[in-house]
Amino acid sequence: MANTPPSETDQALGLDPRAKILAALCLIAPVALTPPMGLAEFALIVTCIAATVAVLEGPVGVVLLRALLVLPFAGAIALFAPLARLETWSHEAVMLVYAQGWPLMLAILSKAYVSVLAVSALAATTAPPELLRGLRALGVPDILLSLLTFILRYTALFREQIAAMRVAIASRAPRLRGWRRLRLYGALGGNLFVRAYERGEQVYDAMLARGYTGVLPTPGHLNWRSADSRFLALGLAFGLAIILYP
């Protein structure tokens, strides 16, 4: 029995999680910092990321779809972004900035999608413990890693509690509609907050009881190999290509 079993993906490809994290950053930073990309460039980048996920035996469709989750948030920003160029408030002026601002809106959406796509690809091809080990090895502060660990561990538990409370509401108030229902969900939210707080305290006590001193212990060293260097070099080259593309 291995103490910290590596994921099947990592076993198959032997990639160090640091290489994947750095390669993802090599892609995200140029995309975020360079001028808006055209449709062809956007399609090329998305295809390259999808191909990488496929090579790493990740779920390409899931990764592409999951990245769409960012669109409502990026869309809200994109919707108001052209208004920053508005000098006077009038119907015509607003129409004009939107007529001229749609490339900006598309740029915000495409940059957000590509960035989240890279993160989604990283998450889909790296087991969570490996990802955390990689982040720690790259110097991410312990407090952030602890938060990430607990989010990974307790999100499902939180979801279970919400489901149980919804069943309880549906059982005792099946005909509740409108604002009364909304008010009830408000109370449910408050209740969940208190429960989450209490559980946090209990988990912390359990950690203290096992010698926790503020740093999550992790297994031994990661093993950087030539395949990791090649993968990172590929990511760097891709990032440079985005920066240097006219």
Add this chain to the structure above:
Amino acid sequence: MSAADSAIEVRDLAYRYPDGTLALEGVSLRVAPGERVALLGPNGAGKSTLIGHLNGILPAQRGQVLIAGQALTRATLAWARQTVGVVFQDPDNMLFMTHLADDVAFGPRNQGLGEERVGQRVERVLELVGLGELAAKPGLHLSFGQKKRAALATVLAMAPRVLVLDEPTSNLDPRAKRAMIELLAGLDATLIVATHDMDLAWTLCDRALVLDGGRLVADGPAGAIMVDAALMHRHGLEVPHLALHRYPGQVFPQDGEHPHRHPPGTIPEYPGHEPGAPGARVPARGFPGGDGEDPG
């Protein structure tokens, strides 16, 4: 028994929660090495608060806790937490890492052990609790019974000298409960078991403490305390079903050790098994997490 001879000693302990609730008042007790003690009491009696004091999770507001004769202070806190392992009631609070092996390794790594020894402990302890095949599984995806055993494994891996368990059989189905009792009966360690499960306490423990309203109201041989029907009733407890099955219709004595108490370390029959049959002796398997070194 002097303080130095005791595994745990509590002297005049008092604790009041910030909302004003008095949880413990003047609790004093001594537990000898190797003893198996049931901590009984109704809800809100102060059992969990007392447990919280035994390895310094809660600081004593008044009184003192001594571990193997050493007063529990800020200086001895880390050592005390290695010496006294606490298994909390809700296993979800103890399985917070991304997979089981890391959860079990959490304590030994905090003890500063090397990866090789950590791996050995994890392997031994998971095998002991019957979860060796599930090391790579996230704690979340275990059944409740498995989670309970996994929570026990996380503490056993630290090789504590004293094992404190808060409701180890709560919410377990009969089979899982039986497995847990067998597991605990096989441990060669000082045990303090806070429970409402009277059958568990009857099966496992030599001595019973009754806590109610934050005060220690009874302390004596389990065979005497737990069959004292009036005492049990007065403090919201009941005589163990196992005792009733073994001696149907018998009025239990109010004091003195019960003459037919199972010897320590044995597992008696359960309801549904043949009443009166002698329990099978479970050989102690040594302290499972330890690998010979002194954790202190």
